[in-house]
Structures are given as structure tokens and as C-alpha cells.
Amino acid sequence: MPRGGSGLPDLPPLLPAMISIGALAALAGSQFGGFDAIAAAALAVAVSALLPALALVRRGWAIRTSGRVSARVARGACRCPGLLGVGVVSTGGTVAALPWVPADLRPMLAAGGLVVAAGAFIVGLLQIPGAAFTLAGRLRHGFDGLIVGMCLALVGWLLIPGFGAEYPLGYLAASLAAAGAAVAATVVLGPVRRRIAVVPCAGGAVLAIAGLALLVVTLGKSGPSWLTLAAAGLAVGGPPLIWFGARLVAPASEPVPMGRVAPAFGGYPVLAIPVAAATLAIAHHLLTSAELDRAAMFLGALVGGLLALREFPNAADLRRYAHRLAAQETRLRALLAGANDVTMVLDNDFVVRWQSPAAERLFGLHREDLVGHRFLDLLHPDDRAIAADELRAVVGRTPAARPSLLVARLRDGLGCWRDTESTVSDLRANPVVGALVLQVRDVSQRVVLERTLQRLTCCDQLTGLSNRRELLRAISSRRGAGRRSGTLLVVDLTGFCAINDVVGRAAGDSLLLAAAQRLRSLVGAEDLASRLGERQFAVVTASGPIEAYALGCRLLAELSRAYPLPAGRPVRLVVSVGLTALEETASAEEVVRRGDLAVRRAAESGATRIDWYDESLEELLVRRLDVERHLPGAAGRGELDLLYQPVVELGSGRPVGVEALLRWRHPVLGTVLPAELLPAAERLRVAGEISEWALHTACRQVAAWRRRGHDLWLAMNVSARQLASSEFVPEVAAALSVHQSPPERLTIEVSEVELADQVSSVAGQLSRLRALGVRTGLDDVGTCDTDLARLRRLPIDVVKLCPPGAIAGDGAALEVAAAVVEVARRLGAVVVAEGLETDDERRLAHDAGCEFGQGFVVAAFSPAEHLEAFLERHRPAPR
Incomplete structure (x- = not known):
């Protein structure tokens, strides 16, 4: 049999019960077998009490030495089975000793055993864990x-x-039995948690006490033998029940006091x-x-x-x-006083009935400021309606619903509004509270932080306007389902980057801030002004096309005015505006892209302009991307070509020179003209490579014609930016040297339209070219307001005059042409009339004083081999 820490045998739970059943059977048999009732009772009770008594003692010792609970709990828990074991031993010992004492002393012995057993049982029942936790x-x-x-x-x-007077011992036994039963009932009816364990202990104790009490009465009154056996039967049934209950009452952890x-x-x-x-x-x-x-x-x-x-x-x-x-x-x-939340208790009318002390510390609100006042009266007028609806919703829900969150502004003790967040709990069903409980938190700092973060993430830090993210959000929110619901205006400030480079970043920022202030002053209260990029602004307006176009015109006029700078003279910017409608079919990013395309087309004209987006811009964009994708390496692939147009004497028709025109012949894109080719080359920074190829090709061709007896000069057009490059003049010198071409046979021309304010830098480069022996020319004279003083400042050898239509039909234009011819002659320059398409234009140009001319009336642009046939036909006859 297994043994525990006490060294006593571990009693099986059913063994005492089986022994007691056997003892009860023996008692019943003794009644019919003629055995002595006292001896049979003594034997049955002793046998049934022996093993439970040993097991109870072992149980108490095992709890004391288990170490699973604290010493205090172990002492209380082990006393219960120990005292119950004492009661069982007293019961069994008393009944077992009856046959060994004289008959007249048996009532006294049974009474004494009853007193000891009742006391042990009563105290042991009171020691049951959970019955009572204090003395x-x-x-x-x-x-x-x-x-x-x-x-x-x-x-x-x-x-x-x-x-009582006749038999005091019997009265005492009955009193003890009543007291024991009352104590057992009190313990069973007490606040114990494991009542299933207490009931057997209490029942076994009551049976044992009742058996001894009945035995005292029977022995004193000389009752019948069956009554003695009945008393013994009660005593026999008590120990197994006590052992069964004692096995369940021992605690495994600290009890809850x-x-x-x-x-x-x-x-x-x-x-x-x-x-x-x-x-x-x-x-x-x-x-x-x-x-x-x-x-x-x-x-x-x-x-x-x-x-x-x-x-x-x-x-x-x-x-x-x-x-x-x-x-x-x-x-x-x-x-509550040290908490960061203020607790308020509201009645059904939302009147504050109690507030925690933290209200004075956190909000400066005293008891008289809150208690007795309606909570809604303490809130901001704009928040009262929402707060009232939220509180009514809480009252209308079931009490078990989750707490609600109430966000509102609360007036503090200084009269300032605080942003608060309150958790509303419905505790009306709680009998202790019976009201609504609010946990109010001050979230003003968090709200300020959120607003700061919102401003940082949605606003431009320099101008204070909305940024691109906020612009996209506004476009998404303003687009209607399947209908136009507004217009986007994109504003571009051309020349702003140059101001940053010249006068510094600080001056550029002040100029940009001034432009933003002008922009903000023109847009409406419902419109959103934002900054798209370093030099771009955007405006989202709910206005239709006509009103949006009028707004764009006002923006052009206001933003084009001069801007004062901290140091230096005022500057003007070239402003371009692109407009596009807000449509449901296009995403916000797509709308911004369309506006950017419109403003880019407006800016490409080089003047202040406003333009609408249309679908042709998409085709132009695709074409432009294709050109930029295929242009790098075009010279190396042999895709570039030069076409030539002869320049003749208007009087005799003799060829004196040619003008070279660049062409790009791509197998997919077709023929790309210089107007499309050269800007793309500038953007991709391959203009120098193309210019070098064109110079070498032209000089090689001039040298070849000279060997064939055609003494011609060749004119080439270059852009003002290309001419201003420090590498251009060395490239011209290298090309002339490589191909052994006379410098005076080469003419470098620049368009008057591109000069603008670059006259000084262009004049210097033209002087360096003339120092090489290369002739210089001014092209497209007459396409814009011609400044005759500019002709005197530029070192030029050739002046190309156009358009012939103005010469042919406008008397004032004829006077301007005559003035240009006169100034050119005085400067020693040759005048060439270009773009001649009819014989009348040729005649009028000759009458105006132009010595040379070119155009379709003479010959179109053609490859070099075709031009050679023209030169052979017009070769002068030998003398």
C-alpha cells in the first residue's frame, strides 16, 4: 500500500465505508443471534472508527508537511482533520471501553466520551477551511x-x-447533541465555497454525537438492546462520512478571506x-x-x-x-485625486451629482461649479446637440452595452474651452451607483498635436498653401458622379529658377511668398490654392469653364506684375496658366497631369498665356516622349541629314550660296523637323553632339563643292543657347581645320527672335567667330519688333529679311524693310530676302534693295546631290 509523508498507510476512500457497512451488518446480526448488545456495539464502533481515525491523523500531517500552502494556512487546514480524528477516536474508544467497565459506570463513561467527542467535533467543524477565516x-x-x-x-x-431532574446525564447528552447539531447546521449554512465537502463532515459529526447521546440515555435508562444497537449504528456511520468529507476540505492554495x-x-x-x-x-x-x-x-x-x-x-x-x-x-x-481622468456621476436628467477631486486640479472646476449643474450646460454650444444625442443613445441602450466615447469641448475654471474625451458608462443597473458615470480626459495637447501634424502633412511650409497631397484629396472630394464639378488651374512661373541662381535662395523665397499671397488674394473662399512644385501653383475651384477662365486671366495679370526684391531692381516673371475640367472619369492624379500638360503647352510659347487641356496634348506628349526616347545616338546611327536651299542673286539668278537645314529621318517617327528636334536635343543635352555632326557634315560638303568648281558660301542656323556655349567656337574651328574649308565660306546665323536680353553674350561669340574668318548673320529679321539699334551693336555680315508677305502687301512693312536694308548697307552687311514664294515677292524684294534671295520661287530644300544638279544648270558659261 502506498505511503505518504507521514509514514501512515494511504487509506482507500471506500474501505472505511465497506468496513462500516460490515459493522452495521454485524450489529443487525447480533440482534438475531443472541449476542451481547454492548459487546457487539463496542466491536462494531471500534472497527469502523479505527481506520478513519488513522487516516484523519495522516491527512492532517500530510497537509502540515506538504509545503504547497503557507504555514498559517497549513496550520489551520491540518487542525480540521486532526480534531475530527480526535472526535472519531473519542467516539470509538468510548464505545469500545464500555464492555470493560461495570454497568453502573457505563453511563458516566459514555457521557464523558460524549463531552470530549462533541467538543472535538464542534471545534473541528469550525476549523474547516472556508467556514470562517478569523477567530x-x-x-x-x-x-x-x-x-x-x-x-x-x-x-x-x-x-x-x-x-432533566430525573436523569441529568441524559439531559446533558441531549443538550450536547442539540448543540453539536446546531453548530453543524451553522457551518453548513455558512459562506463556504466547497459545501459538498462540508456536508459529509458535519453529517458524520452529528451522527457520532447523536449515537453517543442516545447511548448515554439508553445505558442510564436501561433501554432495550435494539436501542443500544441503533445508537451504535449511528456511531458506526459517522466516521466514514467524516473521512470522506475530510478528504475534500483540505485547501490547495491560500483561501480568500x-x-x-x-x-x-x-x-x-x-x-x-x-x-x-x-x-x-x-x-x-x-x-x-x-x-x-x-x-x-x-x-x-x-x-x-x-x-x-x-x-x-x-x-x-x-x-x-x-x-x-x-x-x-x-x-x-x-x-481619484491623483488620476488624470475626472470622474462625474450624472442622473437621468444629465445633472452632475458627484465629481472627483481631480476636477479642481485638472480643470480648475470646484464642486459648486459642477455639482447640481447640467453636464450639457458645461459644453461648447456647438457640441451640445451631438453630446445630448450621444447621452440619450447611451440611456436608450441596454446597461450591458459597451461604454461610449463622447468628444466635446468643456469650459474650465478660467472660462477657456478644453478639448475633452469622455467614456460614458451606464451603471444605472448597479445598485451601488445607479447613475451614468463619465471618465473625462483632457486631450487638448493631443488635438493641438494632431492639428500640427495635419498642417505639416497637408500644407506647404514656405507659402502656407496646401500641398500636393491635400490638392489630390480636394480634387477627389469635389468630383461629381458622371458630371463636371469644377476646374483645376495650374500656374507656372517661368524665370523663377534663374532668380534663385542670380540673387540667391532667400530672395527667391521672398518672391515666391509674394506670389503665393497674390494668388491667395484672388481665389474665392470655397476654392483651394496649393503649391505643386518649386515654381508651380494650382487652384481647385467649383466654377465652370467661363468663370475659371476669367480667374485664370486675373491670375495672369496679377502674377505678371513686377516683384520688388530686397536688393536690386524689381523683376517680372513669365506666367502661364493651364486649365482642365474635373471629371469623374479621371482620377485625381490624372486631372493634375492634364493640368500640367496644359500649362506646359502654354509655357512653350515663351509668353504670358492661358491654355485649356484637350486630347491633342496627349498625342503631342506621346510624340515628344517617342522623340526623346529615340533621339540619343541618332547621329551615330546615320539617321541625321542636311538639306540645302540655294541663295541666288536676285538680279542675275546666279547661285552664290546655300543654307543648310537639319533633318532627322527616323524609320518609325518619320521626318522630324528642327522645330521639334532641337528643343528635344536641348532637353536631353545632346545638342552639342548634333551640332558637331552638322558642322562637320556642312564643312565637308562645302569642301567637296569647291573641288567641283562651285565656289559657294554655306549658312547654318544655331540657337542662341548653342551659340553662347563656350565650346561652340572651338568646334567651328576644328571642323574648318579638319575639312580644309575656307572660313569665309561658312556663315553662322542666329534668329532675332531668340536674342531677347542675350545680345551682349551673343555679340561676344559672334566677334570670336569673325576673328576666325567665319561670317555671321542675323536671321528672321522682321518677324518681331525689329530694333535697328540692335543691328549696330551686333557684329554681323548677313541680314536675312522676312516675311515676304508683309513686304508685298503692307506699305509700312516696305518702309521697315527699306530701313533695314539701308542700315545693313551702311554696316557693310549683305541683305538676303528669305521665304520668297512668288515672282512678285522676288521682284518687290529686289526693288526694296535686297541683293540676294532664297525661297521656293528659286528652289526648295533638297539633298546635296539634287542641289548639285541645280548648280550645274546654273553654272556660268566659260568666257
Whole structure:
């Protein structure tokens, strides 16, 4: 058999019960077999009590030495089975000793054993874990049992006259049995958690006490043998039940000290019945008899004394409970006062009935500022309606619903509005609270931080306008389903980057800020102004096309005005505006892209302009991307070509020179003209490579024609940016040297339209070219307002005059052409009329003083081999 830490055998749970059943069977058999009832009872009770007694002692020792619980809990838990074991030993020993003492001493022995067993059982039951956690609680249960027992004893003494005086031991046994039963009932009805374990212990103790009490009465009154066996049967059934219950009551962990939280007042309803019965018995005795005897008065006094003694542990528990409540209240107030939330209690009318001390510390609100006032009156007027709806919704929901969140502005003690966030809990179903509870938090700093983050993420830091993210959000929110719901205007400031490079970043930022302020002053309150890039702004307006176009015109006029700079003279910017409609079919990114295409087309003209987006821009964009994708390496692939147009004397028609025009012949894109080719080359920074190829090709061709006897000069057009490059003049010199071409046979021309304010830099480069012997020319004279003074400042050898249509049909234009011819002659420059398409234009150009001319009336642009045929036809006859 396994052994525990005590060295005693581990008793199987059913073995005591089986032995007791056998003992009961033996008792029943002894009644019919003629055995001595006392001997049979002694043997049966001793056998049934032996093993449970040993097991209970082992159980108490095992709990004491297990180490699974604290020493305090172990001491309390091991006393329970130990004392119950003492009661079992006393019961079994008393009955087993009866056959060995004389018959006249047996009642005394049974009474003594009853006193010991009843005391051990009563104290052991009070030691059951969970029955009572304090000494005061155990005393209270003990007093309850004794009071019930003494009340029953008093009732029996008064209602059964003569029994107590005739046989005191029997009366004492009955009183002890009543007290033991009362204590057992008190323990069973107490606040124990494992009642299934307590009931067997209490029932076994009651059976053992009742068996001994009945045995005392039977032995003293010389009752029949079956009554002795019945008493023994009760005593036999007690130990197995006690052992079964004791196996379940031992705790595995620290108990919850419920008795220390509040005293148990359940004893008063239990005591009311026996005390009332004793009172009625005394009243009946006084009505039917003249006086009370000493025993009745002693029992009555004993009941009164026990009731008085019971108040001492109650008073101790009440004092302890009061101190604990006061400490808990102090702790709760300290926690509430130091909390970062303000607790408010509202009634059904939303009137504040209580507020935590933190309200004064956090919000500066005193008790008189809150208590008695409606909570809604403390909120901002704009937030009251929403807060009222939220509170009504909380009241209308079930009490078990989750707490709601209420966001509103609350007036503090200084009259300022605080952003708050309140958790609303419906505790009306709680009998202790019975109201709405608000946990109010000050979230002003968080709201300020959120607004700051919103400003940082949605606004441009320099201008204060919205950024691209906010612009996309506004476009998405303003687009209607399947309808136009506004217009996007994109504004581009050309020349801003140059200002940054010249006068510095600080001056550029001040100029950009001034432009943003002008932009903001023109847009409406419902419009959104934003900054798209370093030099681009955008405006989202709900206006239609006509109103949006008018707004764009106002923006052009206002933003084009001069801007004062901190140092230096005022500057003007070239402003371009692109417009596109907001449509549901296009995403926000697509709308911005369309606006950017429109403003790019407006900016390409080089002047202040406003333009709308249309689908042709998409084709132009695709074409432009294709050109930029295929252009790099075109010279190396042999895709570039030069076409030539002859320049002739208008009087004789003799060829004197040619003009070279660049062409790009791509197998997919077709023929790309210089107007499309050269800007793309500038953007891709391959203009130098193309220019070098063109120079070498032209010089090679001029040298070849000279070898064939054609002494011609060749003119080439270059852009002002290309001419201003420091590498251009060395490239020209290298090409002339490589191909042994005379410098005077090469003419470098620049368009008058591109000069603008670059006259100084261009004049210097033209002077360097003339120093090489290369002739210089000014092209497209007459396409814009011609400045005759500019002709005097530029070192030029050739002036190309156009358009011929103006010469042919406008008298003022003829006067301008005559003036240009006159100035050119005085400067020693040759005048060439270009673009001649009819004989009349050729004649008028000759009459205006132009010596040379070119155009379709003479010959179109053609490859070199075709031009050679023209030169052969117009070769002068040999002299």
C-alpha cells in the first residue's frame, strides 16, 4: 500500500465505508443471534472508527508537511482533520471501553466520551477551511450553535418536566447533541465555497454525537438492546462520512478571506427561531406554573450570556470592517485625486451629482461649479446637440452595452474651452451607483498635436498653401458622379529658377511668398490654392469653364506684375496658366497631369498665356516622349541629314550660296523637323553632339563643292543657347581645320527672335567667330519688333529679311524693310530676302534693295546631290 509523508498507510476512500457497512451488518446480526448488545456495539464502533481515525491523523500531517500552502494556512487546514480524528477516536474508544467497565459506570463513561467527542467535533467543524477565516468568525459560529443548543435544552427542560431532574446525564447528552447539531447546521449554512465537502463532515459529526447521546440515555435508562444497537449504528456511520468529507476540505492554495471583508450576519435569522421558541416556552411555563426553577433560570441566563458574548466578535469584526472601509475610502480618494481622468456621476436628467477631486486640479472646476449643474450646460454650444444625442443613445441602450466615447469641448475654471474625451458608462443597473458615470480626459495637447501634424502633412511650409497631397484629396472630394464639378488651374512661373541662381535662395523665397499671397488674394473662399512644385501653383475651384477662365486671366495679370526684391531692381516673371475640367472619369492624379500638360503647352510659347487641356496634348506628349526616347545616338546611327536651299542673286539668278537645314529621318517617327528636334536635343543635352555632326557634315560638303568648281558660301542656323556655349567656337574651328574649308565660306546665323536680353553674350561669340574668318548673320529679321539699334551693336555680315508677305502687301512693312536694308548697307552687311514664294515677292524684294534671295520661287530644300544638279544648270558659261 502506498505511503505518504507521514509514514501512515494511504487509506482507500471506500474501505472505511465497506468496513462500516460490515459493522452495521454485524450489529443487525447480533440482534438475531443472541449476542451481547454492548459487546457487539463496542466491536462494531471500534472497527469502523479505527481506520478513519488513522487516516484523519495522516491527512492532517500530510497537509502540515506538504509545503504547497503557507504555514498559517497549513496550520489551520491540518487542525480540521486532526480534531475530527480526535472526535472519531473519542467516539470509538468510548464505545469500545464500555464492555470493560461495570454497568453502573457505563453511563458516566459514555457521557464523558460524549463531552470530549462533541467538543472535538464542534471545534473541528469550525476549523474547516472556508467556514470562517478569523477567530472571531469561529467564535461566532460556536456561539450560534451553543445558543441554539441551550435554547433547545431550555425548551426541553420546560416542556418535558421531570426528565432533566430525573436523569441529568441524559439531559446533558441531549443538550450536547442539540448543540453539536446546531453548530453543524451553522457551518453548513455558512459562506463556504466547497459545501459538498462540508456536508459529509458535519453529517458524520452529528451522527457520532447523536449515537453517543442516545447511548448515554439508553445505558442510564436501561433501554432495550435494539436501542443500544441503533445508537451504535449511528456511531458506526459517522466516521466514514467524516473521512470522506475530510478528504475534500483540505485547501490547495491560500483561501480568500471573505470573512475579513464583512462580518457574516446570517446567524441572526438562524437564532431567531430557537430564541423565540425558548421565549415562548418560558411564557408558557410562567402561565401554567407559578415560578421557574433554578435550572431553567440558569439555562435562560446561559442563553442570555451567550448572546451577549456573541456580540464581542461581532463588534470586533464591525470595528475591523469600519477601519477597512475608511482605509479603502481614503485610498480611493487618493487614487481619484491623483488620476488624470475626472470622474462625474450624472442622473437621468444629465445633472452632475458627484465629481472627483481631480476636477479642481485638472480643470480648475470646484464642486459648486459642477455639482447640481447640467453636464450639457458645461459644453461648447456647438457640441451640445451631438453630446445630448450621444447621452440619450447611451440611456436608450441596454446597461450591458459597451461604454461610449463622447468628444466635446468643456469650459474650465478660467472660462477657456478644453478639448475633452469622455467614456460614458451606464451603471444605472448597479445598485451601488445607479447613475451614468463619465471618465473625462483632457486631450487638448493631443488635438493641438494632431492639428500640427495635419498642417505639416497637408500644407506647404514656405507659402502656407496646401500641398500636393491635400490638392489630390480636394480634387477627389469635389468630383461629381458622371458630371463636371469644377476646374483645376495650374500656374507656372517661368524665370523663377534663374532668380534663385542670380540673387540667391532667400530672395527667391521672398518672391515666391509674394506670389503665393497674390494668388491667395484672388481665389474665392470655397476654392483651394496649393503649391505643386518649386515654381508651380494650382487652384481647385467649383466654377465652370467661363468663370475659371476669367480667374485664370486675373491670375495672369496679377502674377505678371513686377516683384520688388530686397536688393536690386524689381523683376517680372513669365506666367502661364493651364486649365482642365474635373471629371469623374479621371482620377485625381490624372486631372493634375492634364493640368500640367496644359500649362506646359502654354509655357512653350515663351509668353504670358492661358491654355485649356484637350486630347491633342496627349498625342503631342506621346510624340515628344517617342522623340526623346529615340533621339540619343541618332547621329551615330546615320539617321541625321542636311538639306540645302540655294541663295541666288536676285538680279542675275546666279547661285552664290546655300543654307543648310537639319533633318532627322527616323524609320518609325518619320521626318522630324528642327522645330521639334532641337528643343528635344536641348532637353536631353545632346545638342552639342548634333551640332558637331552638322558642322562637320556642312564643312565637308562645302569642301567637296569647291573641288567641283562651285565656289559657294554655306549658312547654318544655331540657337542662341548653342551659340553662347563656350565650346561652340572651338568646334567651328576644328571642323574648318579638319575639312580644309575656307572660313569665309561658312556663315553662322542666329534668329532675332531668340536674342531677347542675350545680345551682349551673343555679340561676344559672334566677334570670336569673325576673328576666325567665319561670317555671321542675323536671321528672321522682321518677324518681331525689329530694333535697328540692335543691328549696330551686333557684329554681323548677313541680314536675312522676312516675311515676304508683309513686304508685298503692307506699305509700312516696305518702309521697315527699306530701313533695314539701308542700315545693313551702311554696316557693310549683305541683305538676303528669305521665304520668297512668288515672282512678285522676288521682284518687290529686289526693288526694296535686297541683293540676294532664297525661297521656293528659286528652289526648295533638297539633298546635296539634287542641289548639285541645280548648280550645274546654273553654272556660268566659260568666257
